Amino acid sequence: MQTKNDVEKFIQSYVGHVEKKLHNENQLIFDYTDTAYGKGITEIESILRPLWGEASLAHSENRSINQTILNKITKGIDPSSAEYWGILNDKDQRAVEMAVLGYSLLLNETVLWNNLTIKQQEHLVDWLQQVNHISLPNNNWHFFRIIVNIGLENVGVPLNTEKQNESLQIIESLYLGNGWYADGSPNQMDYYVSFGFHFFSLLYAYFMKEKDAKRAKTYKERALLFADDFIYWFSSKGDAVPFGRSMTYKFAQSAFWSALAFCDIKPFRIEIIKGIILRNLRWWVKQPIIEYNAFLPIGYAYQNLIMAEGYNSPGSSFWAFKALIITALSKDHTFWKANEEDLPLLRGKKLLKEARMLSIRPESDQVYLYTSGQYSKTEHLHNAEKYAKFVYSNLFGFNIAHSNYLRSQMAGDSMLSLSEYDNLFRFRRECTQISLHENYIFSEWYPWRDVQIRTYLIPFKYWHIRIHEIRSTRNLQGIEGAFSIPKPDVLKDTNAGIHEEENRSYVSDGNLYSAIINLHGYDNGGKVITTEPNTNILTSNPSLLPSLEANISQGNNLLVSAIYGGTQPPVFENVPRFFQERYGFRMVQRESETFVKKEG
Template identity: 90%
Template sequence: MQTKNDVNKFIQSYVKHVEDKLHNENQLIFDYTDTAYGKGITEIESILRPLWGEASLAHSENRPINKTILNKIIDGIDPLSTKYWGVLSDRDQRAVEMAVIGYALLLNEIVLWDNLTIKQQEQLVDWLLQINHIELPNNNWHFFRIIVNIGLEKVGVSLNIEKQNESLQVIESLYLGNGWYSDGSPNQMDYYVSFGFHFFSLLYAYFMKEKDAKRSEAYKERALIFAKDFIYWFSSKGDAVPFGRSMTYKFAQSAFWSALAFCDIKPFRTEVIKGIIFRNLRWWRKQPIIEYNNFLPIGYTYPNLIMAEGYNSPGSSFWAFKTLIITALSKDHTFWKVNEEPLPLLNERKLLKEARMLSVRPESDQVYLYTSGQYSKSEHLHNAEKYAKFVYSNLFGFNIAHSNYLRSQVAGDSMLSLSEYDDLFRFRRECAQISLHESYLFSEWYPWHNVQIRTYLIPFNNWHIRIHEINSTRELQAIEGAFSIPKPDVLKGANAEIHEEENSSYVSDGNLYSTITNLHGYDNGGKVITTEPNTNILTSNPILLPSLEANILQGNNLLVSAIYGGTQPPVLENVPRFFRERHGFRVVQGESETFVQREG
């Protein structure tokens, strides 16, 4: 995928599938899964979300949207139709789906508005105006109301100033500074910042640059600042670090960059922005989930319900089409004429303070996000795995537990898992306090109310060091997990290299290498855990997870390990050394050393 024509064909292939399914079955309801909001609204998602691409393409080609989808909208907004999309209630999922109609109204009238009779236009207005009469959660959802209202204003509907200001003020209250928003909960800074806040704020800035110039300029400035941080989530080969909830939205990861291109805002050269978008799209085109059944099923790189949230349906994944708004740009636009360029020179380390992350890039195709203090108070499914692991990586992805019972089901990569010797494990979730630095991250957390753990994460050359000071009133079993890799398929002649030693464990499939070494306190040796299949977000294979084990006694305990993960074999003779000193900890490797001041 490299040209406008490539993207056009990609959109058309999916829209045709939606069209064919509607023609053949007269519905898009998927009986094999359900959501918290029911299959009927799932169908609305499946009809409307592709419009992020289809309406954009129709705009650039100066034509109406697909006729089959248009007819479904006409049925859906007609209160006398058996297909009526209904009356909204508070916090209604249908409010989310309204936003793309608002966007379609903001484009030229030929795309949607002029294809409706006067009566149908009135029905569309009535149905959309419901968004001003329901309660919305105080998060990115307020942008849906904002976009719907300016879309309605574009076609002559008087703006509900009270509700519009209410939503604009909620969005403002969630701004953290330095380009970052928090998605409702004060500890949730994930991809929603890019495709739930900046994406819509850029659309607002584009369409309201004259009517609301001051706010539009503020939104543009915030996007320019955010881009300088967000670029650190992407690798040179096009993939991005899986992190947080809603991973099923797939290439929506790059929707922010498409919104920048759409609005002609340039934190980097157009060539660089184009490269980020298209490398990401090409990476996704290689994943089996993209061509799966001509649809975008639930999952990240493969169909997987285990990693889903309760609001995920097969139609949900079409939010990925937000990235395809670049097709709204005419074929003569500069964006299509320039050549892609690689990522600019980025720092090997960058503290993303508002996101509570430290980005480390030992190689341009390797991205590691160290985290402390991230957590979604809305408690989405598998919150701890999606927000609270020690490190997230584009190479290794992350594991989702099948249960909290047995290490093979917990699959605790980049986590310290603890149990009371009953195989029922707990791990870091919410942090009581954190401290963020250019050279390390600190967190204090409590897996039980009477077990205090003070964790230091220290990137060091191509390794990183984990230090856990544990004050416990319980006797516990601890398992420290490194990065995990797919178990090779022996029938294809592939075998993993596995080593379990007294003080370390190591595994490689010839492409990825992961090892963990005891520097202090792990008295039960190194073990490679084989997890259940479908636990890793990147691969359905069972996973091989190097780990160390320790016994935690009542009182004060200290655990220290060195972890390596990469695409080249680690030099095992060059494992960093650890020294505990009066006021902190010293890590040494050859002539390199780092001193970390003890917190508190």
């Protein structure tokens, strides 16, 4: 995946599979899984989402989109057809799928518009206009209406100014500053900021640069600010940190960078932007979930329904094709002529204030995002695992619980899990208070109404310290989880293995190393938990999870641990030493030290 031809072949292999299935069966209904919005809309999604790549490619080749897909569209928009896509309801999933049709109307007229008869054009306008007659969630969805409306305006349909302004104002109300938006919930700043807000705002800025120059300029400026932070989510290998919902959208991770290239906006040199995009695509095509001439299954790096949300279908993952709008650029464009470059020199530690994250990069291929205070009010499946863990990593991914019963099923990596000695665990979800600093992050959270936990996350280069001040009216069992690694089929490396000792536990598969050490307050020695298979989003293997256990009594308790994760064996002599002082906590590592003042 290095040239435009490589990306074109990738698109064509998937579009060809959709075409073949439609030709043979006249439908894309999937009997083996379903969504909250039903199989009929799932088919619409599966037909239209590939157009993010196919329409872009057709634009650069000055041709129509795939004829089989075009035929399905003309039937879907025809109210007299048995295959009519229907009348929309409020907050309807079909509004999401309309956006790519709006985008197609903004491209060369040979892509879509000129391939329709006058009657079919009327049908398309009527079907798309429905987006102006329904209510939308107050989040990134308003960009679907915005893109549809400017697409319609581009082919001569009068703009619905009232609804367009309404949506633009709602988008504006979600802007936090420094390039970041909140996706509806004030505590949700995930990949939707990149492939939702900025992707569409850049398209708007490009196509509306003359009609709405002021807003276009604002959107470009915000994208430049966002790029300076978002680049910290990517490693030099091309992979990005999995975090938040909709991980099944896969290489949509790089859609923001593709939109920058499409719009010729350069927060970094075009060679750097090209490198980010193509390295990300190359990382993805090496994953077992990517199969040519097929669909993109539900899951992250492998097929996995456990991590899915209720809106994920076998066609949902084609949202990733938004990253392929770079094929709209001609082969003579500077993007394709440029030589890829590595990431620019990035800071080893950077506070991403609006995202409520502290980024740590001990090596260029290792990215850790420490976070507190993010949460999605939508409460999609496994919300806590996707937003509320202490740290997220490109190397280790994160675990999704099979259930909250038994530690092996709960698979609680990068979190403190608590039970009333009944094997039914709770962990951090929403925070009642947070505080962000250049050297640490603080949060307050309540797993029960009468159990207060005040957590400090203090990153060092390869280690980090977790401090929990616990005030409880209950006797509780606490399980502190480090990073998890795949359980090897055979332990081949001489350094690989499972180690359980009095005050620590650590594991390795010869490639990844994870360790946790008791600095204060834990009991019963270090334990390695073997989790259920298919819990980690990067690997289907059962995971090995180093952990510590604590008996938490009624009253005040203090737990302090040091956690390591990396590609080299941990050097235990370098573990930061911990000192509790009157007004805070002091950590000393060799010649350096960090003091954390007690919050509140």
